[in-house]
Amino acid sequence: MEVNNAIGRRKTAVARVYLTPGTGKMTVNGKESKEYFPSIVLLSAANKAFEVTDTMGQFDVNAHLNGGGVHGQADSLKLAIARALVKHNAELKPVLKVHGLLTRDPRMVERKKPGQKKARRRFQFVKR
Numbered sequence: 001m002e003v004n005n006a007i008g009r010r011k012t013a014v015a016r017v018y019l020t021p022g023t024g025k026m027t028v029n030g031k032e033s034k035e036y037f038p039s040i041v042l043l044s045a046a047n048k049a050f051e052v053t054d055t056m057g058q059f060d061v062n063a064h065l066n067g068g069g070v071h072g073q074a075d076s077l078k079l080a081i082a083r084a085l086v087k088h089n090a091e092l093k094p095v096l097k098v099h100g101l102l103t104r105d106p107r108m109v110e111r112k113k114p115g116q117k118k119a120r121r122r123f124q125f126v127k128r
Helices: 041-044 048-053 072-086 092-096
Strands: 006-008 013-020 026-028 057-066
Touching: 006 026, 006 072, 013 072, 041 048, 041 072, 048 072, 057 072, 072 092
Parallel strands: 026 057
Antiparallel strands: 006 013, 013 057
C-alpha cells in the first residue's frame, strides 16, 4: 500500500495530507469531511483536484489541518491534495496546473503599523 503525503498552505492555515488508494473516504482532524466543512462550497473546493482529474472515489484522504479559518483551511487542503496526486501520478500535473491547483496563493494579512489604527487605516484627523 502506497502512501503519498504533501503539505498545502493558505494564509496561516497548514494542511498535511496522507493519500492512499481506497474508496474515497476523507477524514479531517479525525472527523468526516462533511462534518468538518459544514458548507458545500468549502467541501467542493477541497475536492476540486479529484473532480478535475476524474479520480473521485479512488483515494482515501487523511488530513491534519491547523491554523487560520475554515476557508483558508479548505484552500490549503485543496493544494495539498493536488500536490499528493502529482506525487502519485506525474501525468496529472498539466491538468492540475491549467486549473491553477498547484499554485500557492501568496496573499497574507498585512501587519499593523505603529501609530495607525490598522495596517493602512490611520487614526481620525482632528483639525481643531
